[in-house]
Amino acid sequence: MDNRAKILSSALKLFATRGYDAVGTQEIVDAAGITKPTLYHYFGSKEGLLTALLETHFESLYQAVREAATYQHDLPLTLNRVVLAYFNFADKHRLYYRLQLSMWFAPVDSIPFKAVAEINQKQQQLLEDLFLQAANDHGNMKGRHRMYAATFLGMINTYVSLSLNGYASMDDELVYKAVHQFMHGIFS
Amino acid sequence: MDNRAKILSSALKLFATRGYDAVGTQEIVDAAGITKPTLYHYFGSKEGLLTALLETHFESLYQAVREAATYQHDLPLTLNRVVLAYFNFADKHRLYYRLQLSMWFAPVDSIPFKAVAEINQKQQQLLEDLFLQAANDHGNMKGRHRMYAATFLGMINTYVSLSLNGYASMDDELVYKAVHQFMHGIFS
DNA sequence: TCCTTAGTATACCGATTGGTATACAAATCG
């Protein structure tokens, strides 16, 4: 692992568990076993480090969700795939997903929120497109694709958060439960 | 408005928009028009100020939700009341709800998370009790009260967040939509 | 009136903040 990777790894661990603003650059470089000029050589600023962290990890989540979210006239199947994609990713990159989750509702004028805004928007867009297409096959869904996208992602993040904190496990059963509840509610 | 109230007000605005760790005590006292010893006289520490902020505002949310969540063998009605209670509160105390929301998924080892943990637990407990009682009338809900509570609160917070950012408005229609989706899913 | 208490300001504390000027070493390239 080269120094750049060491810095990313240390920063991920610290940001995800204590928060961006609560962790100083000195602590990061100490944990990485290097010094500050090296950090600033690779990332330019503390904010640049955070951005690089998101760019490094988000791309693979984005690709996975994008593939899962291609609509083929079977909404239940597609939603299952999307939830599965999120669960697989979050389970494989637990620390990173913790970080992304902690930035999801960050204060609007904070650095973390600005850094994560594009990521949130890209996820929202993928899901909006999906529900927009699905509305062609399910007339009663028309005009609600934005709400569906937001609440679906909200539900996924709720389940992931429960799992990351040990109150559930991201297995096939939870995927089924999540999708079923989203589609049919709690009464069936 | 006395000095204590001035400090609480300034701190709320700053914490909610920029985040607890990103705002220094000096900035808070400057905004309040007083000096540091006054802040430490009333709150003891920066963390104590945050705690006082939560205690000051959460109680009225808790009372409102507790009344709304008393089950009388009509789950749809009760859920409507709960969502309405949240919307009314969040709309009346927008800044505070932004703060509470930003701390909801805060990193586990951060001060904000520890400060908000009890609040999260109390809300979860209210909703768990509700779904536990409801499960007596709806057999197919049995054993899922924890999940229902978590996802219901997750959905409420998703809707509130959308509204606080201007993508929806917390009116009766949104209450109906939220409850309907939670109970019957998206297909009806 | 005297004493105590609450509240507030001035001025300061050591530690840490994000960030950098300088120098040097290793690798790369012509």
Next chain:
DNA sequence: CGATTTGTATACCAATCGGTATACTAAGGA
């Protein structure tokens, strides 16, 4: 080989961090 680029450390910067010692004022009770 010599020159240039990349990477890294030492040592430092002004500014800010959370917090406080001291002194003062105003108010209330005995």
